[in-house]
Amino acid sequence: MISEKEAKNIILNATQDFGVEEIPFIKSVGRILKEEILADRDFPPFNRVSMDGIAIDLEKFKEGQNSFKIEGIQAAGSKQISLKNSNNCIEVMTGAVLPNHTNAVIRYEDVIIENGVAKIQIHEIIDFQNIHKKGKDKKAGDVLVHLNKKISAAEIGVIATVGKSIVKVAKQPKVIIVSTGDELVGVDEIPLEHQIRRSNVFSLVSLLEKLNISAETAHITDDKPILKQKISTYLKDYDVLLFSGAVSKGKYDFLPEVLEELGVEKLFHKVAQRPGKPFWFGTKTENDNNFNKIEKNNIKEQAVIFAFPGNPISTFVNCLAYFYPWYQKSVQCNQNEITAILGEDVSFKPNLVYFLQVKLASEAGNLVAYPVKGNGSGDLASLVNSDAFIQLPNNKIHFKKGEVYSVLRYRN
Amino acid sequence: MISEKEAKNIILNATQDFGVEEIPFIKSVGRILKEEILADRDFPPFNRVSMDGIAIDLEKFKEGQNSFKIEGIQAAGSKQISLKNSNNCIEVMTGAVLPNHTNAVIRYEDVIIENGVAKIQIHEIIDFQNIHKKGKDKKAGDVLVHLNKKISAAEIGVIATVGKSIVKVAKQPKVIIVSTGDELVGVDEIPLEHQIRRSNVFSLVSLLEKLNISAETAHITDDKPILKQKISTYLKDYDVLLFSGAVSKGKYDFLPEVLEELGVEKLFHKVAQRPGKPFWFGTKTENDNNFNKIEKNNIKEQAVIFAFPGNPISTFVNCLAYFYPWYQKSVQCNQNEITAILGEDVSFKPNLVYFLQVKLASEAGNLVAYPVKGNGSGDLASLVNSDAFIQLPNNKIHFKKGEVYSVLRYRN
Numbered sequence: 001m002i003s004e005k006e007a008k009n010i011i012l013n014a015t016q017d018f019g020v021e022e023i024p025f026i027k028s029v030g031r032i033l034k035e036e037i038l039a040d041r042d043f044p045p046f047n048r049v050s051m052d053g054i055a056i057d058l059e060k061f062k063e064g065q066n067s068f069k070i071e072g073i074q075a076a077g078s079k080q081i082s083l084k085n086s087n088n089c090i091e092v093m094t095g096a097v098l099p100n101h102t103n104a105v106i107r108y109e110d111v112i113i114e115n116g117v118a119k120i121q122i123h124e125i126i127d128f129q130n131i132h133k134k135g136k137d138k139k140a141g142d143v144l145v146h147l148n149k150k151i152s153a154a155e156i157g158v159i160a161t162v163g164k165s166i167v168k169v170a171k172q173p174k175v176i177i178v179s180t181g182d183e184l185v186g187v188d189e190i191p192l193e194h195q196i197r198r199s200n201v202f203s204l205v206s207l208l209e210k211l212n213i214s215a216e217t218a219h220i221t222d223d224k225p226i227l228k229q230k231i232s233t234y235l236k237d238y239d240v241l242l243f244s245g246a247v248s249k250g251k252y253d254f255l256p257e258v259l260e261e262l263g264v265e266k267l268f269h270k271v272a273q274r275p276g277k278p279f280w281f282g283t284k285t286e287n288d289n290n291f292n293k294i295e296k297n298n299i300k301e302q303a304v305i306f307a308f309p310g311n312p313i314s315t316f317v318n319c320l321a322y323f324y325p326w327y328q329k330s331v332q333c334n335q336n337e338i339t340a341i342l343g344e345d346v347s348f349k350p351n352l353v354y355f356l357q358v359k360l361a362s363e364a365g366n367l368v369a370y371p372v373k374g375n376g377s378g379d380l381a382s383l384v385n386s387d388a389f390i391q392l393p394n395n396k397i398h399f400k401k402g403e404v405y406s407v408l409r410y411r412n
Numbered sequence: 413m414i415s416e417k418e419a420k421n422i423i424l425n426a427t428q429d430f431g432v433e434e435i436p437f438i439k440s441v442g443r444i445l446k447e448e449i450l451a452d453r454d455f456p457p458f459n460r461v462s463m464d465g466i467a468i469d470l471e472k473f474k475e476g477q478n479s480f481k482i483e484g485i486q487a488a489g490s491k492q493i494s495l496k497n498s499n500n501c502i503e504v505m506t507g508a509v510l511p512n513h514t515n516a517v518i519r520y521e522d523v524i525i526e527n528g529v530a531k532i533q534i535h536e537i538i539d540f541q542n543i544h545k546k547g548k549d550k551k552a553g554d555v556l557v558h559l560n561k562k563i564s565a566a567e568i569g570v571i572a573t574v575g576k577s578i579v580k581v582a583k584q585p586k587v588i589i590v591s592t593g594d595e596l597v598g599v600d601e602i603p604l605e606h607q608i609r610r611s612n613v614f615s616l617v618s619l620l621e622k623l624n625i626s627a628e629t630a631h632i633t634d635d636k637p638i639l640k641q642k643i644s645t646y647l648k649d650y651d652v653l654l655f656s657g658a659v660s661k662g663k664y665d666f667l668p669e670v671l672e673e674l675g676v677e678k679l680f681h682k683v684a685q686r687p688g689k690p691f692w693f694g695t696k697t698e699n700d701n702n703f704n705k706i707e708k709n710n711i712k713e714q715a716v717i718f719a720f721p722g723n724p725i726s727t728f729v730n731c732l733a734y735f736y737p738w739y740q741k742s743v744q745c746n747q748n749e750i751t752a753i754l755g756e757d758v759s760f761k762p763n764l765v766y767f768l769q770v771k772l773a774s775e776a777g778n779l780v781a782y783p784v785k786g787n788g789s790g791d792l793a794s795l796v797n798s799d800a801f802i803q804l805p806n807n808k809i810h811f812k813k814g815e816v817y818s819v820l821r822y823r824n
Contacts, residue, residue: 025599029618043793046605052665077594077634079606093665095595095657095722097606137791144793152823153618154795157724160611165599182489183507187437187577193458194491194509199572206441206565222489245507253464253505310507312569341777365753365779365816379549381455381556383566404777411564412824 001270003394004321004353007281010267011322014283014304015330018171018239025159028151030212031169032331037145037155040162042135046080047098051130054089054111054118055102058127066120070113074099089118098131105130148332170331173239175215177204178231180246180255181310182222200244200315207319207410211327215242222246224254232262235284235303242323243280245310255307256280264305272394273353276314279322280307313379317355317389320408340369340390340407346399353394357386358407369407387411413682415806416733416765419693422679423734426695426716427742430583430651437571440563442624443581444743449557449567452574454547458492459510463542466501466523466530467514470539478532482525486511501530510543517542560744582743585651587627589616590643592658592667593722594634612656612727619731619822623739627654634658636666644674647696647715654735655692657722667719668692676717684806685765688726691734692719725791729767729801732820752781752802752819758811765806769798772821781819799823 002010020034049055056068068089074081076095083090083101090099098105104125111118138144144158151159151169159167184198185191201217208215218234220227234241246255260266264284271279284303306323308315328335340360348354358369369390374382388409392399399405414422432446461467468480480501486493488507495502495513502511510517516537523530550556556570563571563581571579596610597603613629620627630646632639646653658667672678676696683691696715718735720727740747752772760766770781781802786794800821804811811817 026614026617029621039793043791045603045608075594075634077596077607079604095593095608138793145796149796150823153615153622153728154798154822156618157611157615157728158793158796160599160614161609163599163602163609181507182487184489187572187575190575191457192491195489196457196507197573197575199569202438202572203565203569205438206568209441210565222487316565316569336774338774339777362748362750362779365751367774367777367779379455381451381550381570384557384561384570386566410566411562 001272001277002268004271004273004391007268007271007279008322008325011281011326012329014267014281014302015326016173016239016301016304018173018330020168021171022166022168025156025165025167028159028167028169029153029156031151032333033145033147033149033151033155033167034170035168036143036147037159037162037164037167039138039140039142039144041140043138043161044132044134044136047128047134048132049074049076049092049094049096049098049105049130050132051105051107052094053092053105053107053109053130055083055092055099055105056089057083057086057102058104058125060086061104061120061125068118068120070116070118072099103128103131150333170333172213173327173330174237175208175213175240175242176234176238177201177208177215177217177242177244178234179217179219179244180222180227184219200310200312203312203316204242204244204319207316208323210410211324213327222254224258227254228258228261231258235262235264238303240323241303241305241307242319243305243307244315246307259305259307264303271353272351273355274350275311275355276309276318276321277352278309279314279318281305281322282307313357313374313383316383316410317408320389320410321355321391324408337406338367338409339404340367340388342390342399342401342403342405343368343370345401346371346392347397348392348399349397351394354392355389355408356392357382358388358390359385360387360407360409360411367407369405413684413689414680416683416685416803419680419683419691420734420737423693423738424741426679426693426714427738428585428651428714428716430585430742432580433583434578434580437568437577437579440571440579440581441565441568443563444745445557445559445561445563445567445579446582447580448555448559449571449574449576449579451550451552451554451556453552455550455573456544456546456548459540459546460544461486461488461504461506461508461510461517461542462544463517463519464506465504465517465519465521465542467495467504467511467517468501469495469498469514470516470537472498473516473532473537480530480532482528482530484511515540515543562745582745584625585739585742586649587620587625587652587654588646588650589613589620589627589629589654589656590646591629591631591656592634592639596631612722612724615724615728616654616656616731619728620735622822623736625739634666636670639666640670640673643670647674647676650715652735653715653717653719654731655717655719656727658719671717671719676715683765684763685767686762687723687767688721688730688733689764690721691726691730693717693734694719725769725786725795728795728822729820732801732822733767733803736820749818750779750821751816752779752800754802754811754813754815754817755780755782757813758783758804759809760804760811761809763806766804767801767820768804769794770800770802770819771797772799772819772823779819781817 071088080097357372372386483500492509769784784798
């Protein structure tokens with residue numbers, strides 16, 4: 001049995017580069033950017049009028065003139081026009097190019113227009129008033145969005161602005177989520193007394209969907225030859241195999257031996273934590289004889305196997321605690337740790353890291369974690385009442401209200 | 413001009429019920445549950461073995477017996493078997509039904525098995541040790557997930573467990589996002605000097621995608637008859653029209669008058685806030701003559717029009733500040749307010765609510781908001797460097813480091 005820290009280190013040393021793919025920018029939310037987004041021109045690209053009003057030659061105003069005959073209109077989206085007579089003005093619209101030979105905009109609110117003449121009602125006007133100057137925000141060639149940024153609605157706007165209709169993002173790993181156990185029946189079936197429906201695979205599918213990974217699913221019965229034959233295929237076809245169940249001490253927990261027989265290197269089995277202890281992790285490196293999968297941009301170097309214990313809460317927390325950081329490091333998008341303040345005293349004796357289910361509350365700028373009482377790792381329904389797991393270290397027994405620990409959040 | 417509070421009240425009084433639809437449960441993440449999820453049977457459904465080991469009749473152990481001959485195996489997923497001789501034991505696997513006539517499980521770690529006999533190595537065993545008792549978590553008929561819960565991976569597991577392969581969720585509003593402005597060209601086009609590419613509609617599409625709403629998009633040129641004709645159609649076909657631009661004082665800002673000519677009731681125009689002030693909001697109620705859209709489950713009662721100012725940051729913040737809560741109240745899933753601690757002093761003089769761009773950091777259980785310097789509401793790239801807007805009230809000018817305000821978060 002190894003510590004949670006060692007387990008995480010081993011996992012983070014088994015990350016993998018899945019390469020890069022090009023996709024339509026509008027489909028890229030949540031994906032990890034694999035190119036720099038550069039300004040294709042200055043931003044704003046021209047001296048941009050930022051208020052509806054009139055544009056003048058400021059010198060004339062400074063010389064004492066405050067009535068300006070309207071000479072024309074500069075609309076947004078129209079080619080730049082020129083002020084012909086510097087005693088006149090041009091009506092200008094927000095978003096328009098500032099007309100040639102003008103250098104200040106006075107908003108409609110500050111002028112009175114009568115008979116085609118605008119009378120300015122204010123006494124101070126500064127150079128380039130109400131003008132968003134060309135290149136003020138960014139110069140052509142500036143980096144607008146950096147490599148490895150997780151794309152959100154904000155980045156989508158920038159990517160559209162610079163005309164990148166196709167964008168390079170990290171390719172996602174090919175993942176299969178496999179349930180085992182003869183006690184499991186399908187969601188559409190009516191279980192007999194000793195049976196239950198498959199549910200962990202679907203929780204895992206949803207947790208991976210949050211990372212924009214579309215995982216496939218499969219179920220294998222507790223039959224060693226079948227297990228071996230199917231897993232052998234999956235090892236060739238997928239980057240990641242996620243299992244739920246069959247890793248404990250049970251008579252039919254064939255998974256560890258089958259994986260080892262198939263040449264998967266066990267990197268650990270069992271982590272000093274609760275829940276989720278009997279977690280098995282290993283990798284299979286492709287050797288030359290077995291080099292049967294070459295994709296367009298990347299070569300499948302290895303398959304990574306996360307075999308989680310079958311209890312619903314164990315599977316769930318281990319996906320958050322281990323698969324998530326493994327994926328994030330693989331695509332080079334490291335997430336900042338989130339910490340929360342314990343809202344109640346908690347005691348936990350075993351010398352194990354304790355992933356305690358909590359409900360989170362935003363209270364005056366604090367993130368407070370209130371423990372949720374569940375009935376152990378089989379109590380799936382208790383996940384519904386929680387938002388996260390708070391991670392309590394194994395070096396103490398009493399955890400006091402007000403102490404700060406990191407949290408694994410699955411609900412926003 | 414009305415206050416941000418009044419604007420929000422008006423909007424929250426214009427919410428709408430879009431009805432309910434049935435979808436495959438695995439597609440329901442992020443949607444709002446519109447039925448109660450009930451336990452279809454007790455959970456666990458049987459006395460469930462929670463450790464691999466042996467099951468015994470505890471009376472025999474209490475009488476002093478500590479060696480038990482193994483009589484059989486109870487695997488997970490097998491029908492319940494019975495202990496025939498109460499001096500014997502049965503090997504049991506995690507997830508299995510507890511065999512008949514047994515009432516305690518001793519884990520493999522606490523027994524030595526030799527020649528088909530298990531010798532117990534511990535001295536205290538309690539009734540139903542290592543057994544997750546039938547109905548301990550939930551009783552048949554108990555509510556597992558309540559109405560109006562936003563479905564996450566946790567709920568997916570529960571929904572699968574009770575066999576609801578089809579689930580009732582709130583129907584989403586039909587939304588069209590419309591850009592206006594002759595200065596705009598497509599993402600794939602090369603803009604002339606006075607033009608820029610469309611970007612706000614795509615930011616809005618992405619912001620709505622976060623709510624699992626698939627919006628359609630359209631662009632209309634600054635031509636009043638065309639604008640009127642197109643909007644007239646949209647009012648019939650969509651529940652929500654989101655506009656970006658054409659609501660200011662400009663000569664070609666036809667939108668407010670066109671909407672009013674089409675019978676849309678203006679509920680307000682301009683909110684005392686920065687950015688995002690020239691926001692126009694209205695509703696069009698279907699009258700009897702115009703009752704041309706009856707859908708399967710619900711009748712379209714009204715169209716709601718959010719016409720945001722065209723500056724990128726204005727559109728973005730108004731979507732978060734107004735459309736999000738409108739949608740959440742419409743589907744009856746109210747989100748808790750998030751607050752953050754200001755990380756720096758800020759001064760803001762105008763008598764307006766100030767939506768200030770901030771970067772958020774989780775620091776020792778605190779959510780700290782650091783102001784991000786942008787160049788005003790046109791500076792789209794500054795959104796890339798921020799995570800949220802902190803909402804500073806209009807009743808003061810100096811905001812001190814350490815003070816707590818609510819935040820509108822667009823990045824997790």
